[in-house]
Amino acid sequence: MPTNAQQTDRSVAETEQLILQYRHLLENIEQGFCLIEMTYDEAGTANNYRFLEANQAFERHTGIRNAVGKTALEAVPDLEAHWIETYARVARTGASLAFEQGSFAMNRLFKIDAVSIGGAGSNRVALIFSDVTERRRTEQSLIKGEERLRLALEAGRMAVWDWSFESGENIWNDAMYRMLGLQPDTAQASFASWMSRVHPADLPGVESLFSDSLKPGGEFHMEYRVLGQRDEIRWVSARGRTNSDAVGKVTRSYGVVTDVTERNLIDKDLRLSEKRYRRLFECAHDGVVILDAGTRKIIDTNPFMTKLLGYKHAELVGKELYEIGLLKDEVESKAMIRELNNRNQIRYEDLPLESRTGLHKEVEVIANLYNEGDRLVIQCNIRDITERKIAEEHVSMLMAEINHRAKNLLAVVQAIANQTAKEGSPATFSARLSDRIVALAAGQDLLVRNQWLGVELSDLIAAQLDHFRDWIGTRVMLDGPVAELTPDAAQGIGMALHELGTNAAKYGALSNETGAVLISWKVTKGANPKFSITWLERGGPKVQPPTRSGFGQTLIGRMAQAAVQGTAEINFAETGVSWNLNAPAANVLTKSSLGRP
Amino acid sequence: MTDxxxxxxxxxxxxxxxxxxxxxxxxxxxxxxxxxxxxxxxxAALTLIDGCAFDAAILDTNLAGVSAGPAAAALKSSGRPFIIASGYPPSQQPEVFRGAPCIQKPYPPKRLLELLREILPLARA
Structure with a gap:
């Protein structure tokens, strides 16, 4: 501190010069400067202050214009009382004060140096200050930004590395350690420990891509597998950059790594699902049409639909259903949409459909309405039931045919019953009728087994002479070629053989211990082949010609003739009964049997 | 049965x-x-319809797998009455057989005789 004596020694001019210099300095500094003088009330309490001086920057920092001469409360009417109290304390105590303080009234934050002028008990204070509102705001937002980044990294489970080649320092965040299945407090953040956790199969690729990125402007992006916590294999996506200095020397590599295992799984599931349903759509043997419910126009169709209709995919897309011949007209099309809105699903059976070439198809349509993202779509499954319809008609025809045959057969049974009733006594009626019905049924059995196409003659004989099956080959001899009889011929010849057998067992060659029957048949060759079959009995008791012609005779004679449009002869020679039936082979044999060499 | x-x-x-x-x-x-x-x-049916003297006919609708429709048509044009006797119910029979009285197999013989008596006087009138 200069003494009073020294001060008086200095020239007034020098002092003034010095003051001017300081004043100039204060006038031009960046900070705001002002000199204030406290004012007090009667009780000696500070109640205001007046600006005695202010520099150029003052207005910029405070927003107060022409402050000099004004009191603080004139400049800022609702100025907080603490300002006055603080400066009064500085003035009273003479102790300087540096502080930061905000003013709501001024909406600013100040960093202030308050210096007492004149020592304790003076009423003047110099203020050097800055408006730090903006700076604080920036700092604040920087802190917030950093916080946000940290949160984002954590939320995205983002791992970060920052490797400086100049210092050799490699910095990882905790997520980076965790992602690699390492502990931050025990493991070393290094390229080697990173690579040690990369899946062996991916290691060469990662190393080579990473070293490729170590050049000016180099970037690194790769998805690969790492061994995570508990050595679990995880997919990660790494994205990094390289910094370099002015001479192109690589100085730093940094970037982020994200765990994409779940995302990849979802993607994989989606891809599989898409593939699976796409295949279903492409390979279905139902037509599938997808419509926009709003425009009623076709968005997509599957290949089967294009096959069904004969239109190309591109020709179908954009059309309405009635334009491709599925619904009659626009009215029906609209009605379908209305109905779908009420019920979500409609099923149309027997909808006629016409293909491009005019081919008529019977289809069954199931339409579903559902939400696809932000639009309503209708999916129509169209099944070609033409074949099914044909099969149904065929079954229905067969049922009618069976009905017809059954009734015809019953009529035949009825005729046989009526005729059987006319011969013999009522006591034997039941047995004789049963025999004849069994004979009729035997032929039916063989026909059914052969799909009603025909009956092999030797099978027919065996069936009709079932009572004597043990004698076939000994007392009943068969001799003839393979011959398949038509259903009508089989019934007529079968019934005749049955009557002949019954008679032979009662009165003829099969009624004693020694007689025999020879059944022989042949088919002549040539343009109009003839069929003939002969029943010849030998070795039986002496034959007595029947006294009257019963129904049995009718069956052997007339019925057999009628069945083959041929001629039947029966001969009651004493040595044995003989029966012979002749007919054009075409009336007896099936077409396949006729064609046989 | 006197008259x-x-x-x-x-x-x-x-x-x-x-x-x-x-x-x-x-x-x-x-x-x-x-x-x-x-x-x-x-x-044979067509030959007989054309060539033999008869007052009425009994016609089966199916003759060995062939429709007897032409015979029905021939009978209609000959102006002589006939009865359809078939295993098929009338509803399943083709149009050509409609109009003639129908008897479904199997039927009581008496019913056939009744039907014949019903159609014969008309034919003679």
């Missing part, structure tokens, strides 16, 4: 099933009708 104007009526039987034709024949003969002929196939 039967149709006693002498001659009936044509068109039926492919020999047993049934025989039964019909026996039924008709027993009731005093005459048999004009029996046809088991369509060509």
């Amino acid at each position: 039967k104007p149709q006693q002498k009526a001659r009936i044509l039987i068109i039926e492919d099933e020999a047993m049934i034709a025989f039964a019909i024949e026996q039924t008709l003969l027993a009731d005093g009708f005459e048999i004009a002929g029996i046809a088991a196939r369509l060509p």
Whole structure:
């Protein structure tokens, strides 16, 4: 501190010069400067202050214009009382004060140096200050930004590395350690420990891509597998950059790594699902049409639909259903949409459909309405039931045919019953009728087994002479070629053989211990082949010609003739009964049997 | 059965099933009708319709797998009445058989005789 004596020694001019210099300095500094003088009330309490001086920057920092001469409360009417109290304390105590303080009234934050002028008990204070509102705001937002980044990294489970080649320092965040299945407090953040956790199969690729990125402007992006916590294999996506200095020397590599295992799984599931349903759509043997419910126009169709209709995919897309011949007209099309809105699903059976070439198809349509993202779509499954319809008609025809045959057969049974009733006594009626019905049924059995196409003659004989099956080959001899009889011929010849057998067992060659029957048949060759079959009995008791012609005779004679449009002869020679039936082979044999060499 | 104007009526039987034709024949003969002929196939039926003297016919709709429709048409144009005797119910029969009285197999022989008496006077009127 200069003494009073020294001060008086200095020239007034020098002092003034010095003051001017300081004043100039204060006038031009960046900070705001002002000199204030406290004012007090009667009780000696500070109640205001007046600006005695202010520099150029003052207005910029405070927003107060022409402050000099004004009191603080004139400049800022609702100025907080603490300002006055603080400066009064500085003035009273003479102790300087540096502080930061905000003013709501001024909406600013100040960093202030308050210096007492004149020592304790003076009423003047110099203020050097800055408006730090903006700076604080920036700092604040920087802190917030950093916080946000940290949160984002954590939320995205983002791992970060920052490797400086100049210092050799490699910095990882905790997520980076965790992602690699390492502990931050025990493991070393290094390229080697990173690579040690990369899946062996991916290691060469990662190393080579990473070293490729170590050049000016180099970037690194790769998805690969790492061994995570508990050595679990995880997919990660790494994205990094390289910094370099002015001479192109690589100085730093940094970037982020994200765990994409779940995302990849979802993607994989989606891809599989898409593939699976796409295949279903492409390979279905139902037509599938997808419509926009709003425009009623076709968005997509599957290949089967294009096959069904004969239109190309591109020709179908954009059309309405009635334009491709599925619904009659626009009215029906609209009605379908209305109905779908009420019920979500409609099923149309027997909808006629016409293909491009005019081919008529019977289809069954199931339409579903559902939400696809932000639009309503209708999916129509169209099944070609033409074949099914044909099969149904065929079954229905067969049922009618069976009905017809059954009734015809019953009529035949009825005729046989009526005729059987006319011969013999009522006591034997039941047995004789049963025999004849069994004979009729035997032929039916063989026909059914052969799909009603025909009956092999030797099978027919065996069936009709079932009572004597043990004698076939000994007392009943068969001799003839393979011959398949038509259903009508089989019934007529079968019934005749049955009557002949019954008679032979009662009165003829099969009624004693020694007689025999020879059944022989042949088919002549040539343009109009003839069929003939002969029943010849030998070795039986002496034959007595029947006294009257019963129904049995009718069956052997007339019925057999009628069945083959041929001629039947029966001969009651004493040595044995003989029966012979002749007919054009075409009336007896099936077409396949006729064609046989 | 003292007064039967149709006693002498001659009936044509068109039926492919020999047993049934025989039964019909026996039924008709027993009731005093005459048999004009029996046809088991369509060509024979058409020949008989065209060539033999008969007052009425009994017609099966199916002759060995062939529709008897042409025979029905020929009978209609000949102006002589006929009865359809078939295993098929009338509803399943083709249009050509409509109009004639129908009897479904199997039927009581008496019913066939009643039907014949119903159609014969009309034919003679």
